[in-house]
Amino acid sequence: MKVAGIDPEEAWAAVLRRDRAFDGRFVTGVLSTGIYCRPSCATRHPRRENVRFFDCGADAREAGLRPCLRCLPDDVSREGKAVGKAIEAIKCAASVPTLADLARLTDYSPSHFQRMFKRSTGLSPAEYARALRRERAGEALSGGDSVTGAIYEAGYGAASRFYEDNKGRMGMAPSAWKNGGRGVSIRWAVVETTLGPMLVAATDKGVCRLSFNEGEEHLRARFPQAELVPGGAEFAGLLDKVVAAVEQPGSGGADVPLDVQGTAFQEKVWQELRRIPPGETRSYAEIAAAVGNPGAVRAAGSANGANNVAVLIPCHRVVRSDGTLGGYAYGLDIKRELLARERD
Numbered sequence: 001m002k003v004a005g006i007d008p009e010e011a012w013a014a015v016l017r018r019d020r021a022f023d024g025r026f027v028t029g030v031l032s033t034g035i036y037c038r039p040s041c042a043t044r045h046p047r048r049e050n051v052r053f054f055d056c057g058a059d060a061r062e063a064g065l066r067p068c069l070r071c072l073p074d075d076v077s078r079e080g081k082a083v084g085k086a087i088e089a090i091k092c093a094a095s096v097p098t099l100a101d102l103a104r105l106t107d108y109s110p111s112h113f114q115r116m117f118k119r120s121t122g123l124s125p126a127e128y129a130r131a132l133r134r135e136r137a138g139e140a141l142s143g144g145d146s147v148t149g150a151i152y153e154a155g156y157g158a159a160s161r162f163y164e165d166n167k168g169r170m171g172m173a174p175s176a177w178k179n180g181g182r183g184v185s186i187r188w189a190v191v192e193t194t195l196g197p198m199l200v201a202a203t204d205k206g207v208c209r210l211s212f213n214e215g216e217e218h219l220r221a222r223f224p225q226a227e228l229v230p231g232g233a234e235f236a237g238l239l240d241k242v243v244a245a246v247e248q249p250g251s252g253g254a255d256v257p258l259d260v261q262g263t264a265f266q267e268k269v270w271q272e273l274r275r276i277p278p279g280e281t282r283s284y285a286e287i288a289a290a291v292g293n294p295g296a297v298r299a300a301g302s303a304n305g306a307n308n309v310a311v312l313i314p315c316h317r318v319v320r321s322d323g324t325l326g327g328y329a330y331g332l333d334i335k336r337e338l339l340a341r342e343r344d
Contacts, residue, residue: 011053014039025294026053027073029060036060041071082106096129131264189231200242206257210309212330269303276317278342283321
């Protein structure tokens with residue numbers, strides 16, 4: 001029987017490691033003591049045969065259990081409402097609210113609110129606000145005529161703050177966001193590998209596209225305004241590293257520089273994918289929990305699918321909760337082979 005979309009054994013594993021990321025997804029009922037707890041409760045672990053999982057506290061109470069006085073499992077919903085209230089305040093504010101302001105708004109101490117917010121979203125309130133401004137700037141740049149206007153429209157008080165906020169993060173200039181890579185030079189090549197033809201493309205910052213069975217027309221569709229330059233001697237060294245990472249996945253792909261862009265959530269998912277050790281896999285639910293948003297399983301799957309650099313961001317290491325492979329943009333044969341190579 002699954003609870004809140006979680007396999008009982010996955011839920012039990014979360015309890016054993018006291019995983020806060022699963023708080024709010026289910027509660028742990030301990031039949032021998034008559035109480036129910038958060039997955040992260042610090043009390044001594046019960047025997048597995050005495051445990052039953054419930055979707056929420058109301059279901060546990062209906063079964064005759066009472067809430068744990070130590071971990072206060074019913075307060076999770078209160079915390080969720082407080083985080084939602086703070087996010088709305090951040091979205092509506094003309095300038096970024098201070099931590100003290102958000103804490104007062106939600107009736108928590110600043111330190112407790114900071115921990116609670118990060119546990120829920122995976123970001124601090126300040127990081128969330130910066131990510132929100134970057135996303136708004138990206139959207140405005142995609143549809144606007146003026147880079148400066150888009151920056152101010154996103155909530156930046158000065159253009160310098162936008163560039164400072166994105167220093168070291170963006171490979172393409174902001175003006176390239178609004179029109180398919182305009183002003184950007186992208187070197188590219190298609191090489192034969194044991195997995196089939198592979199397209200590799202990179203800006204001066206790093207690889208921006210790695211895919212199988214694609215060619216120049218696919219790259220041009222992605223970056224219609226960029227200058228596409230066939231790879232030469234300058235590109236050869238980077239290309240060799242990428243080919244090695246594909247032929248022997250896990251052998252050094254982490255050292256290949258990347259130039260990828262996504263929402264704050266997508267980038268957190270991609271970072272988590274790069275933390276999966278070669279030869280291991282994770283479920284979409286585990287990835288969502290690891291980035292601090294356990295309810296966003298579907299969004300984690302979408303972020304996985306939005307990955308532009310196969311293998312280097314190893315989306316092939318994500319499988320379904322039942323252990324089956326699930327989907328893969330370049331076919332299950334390639335996914336299966338990549339995983340087999342890593343296990344070997």
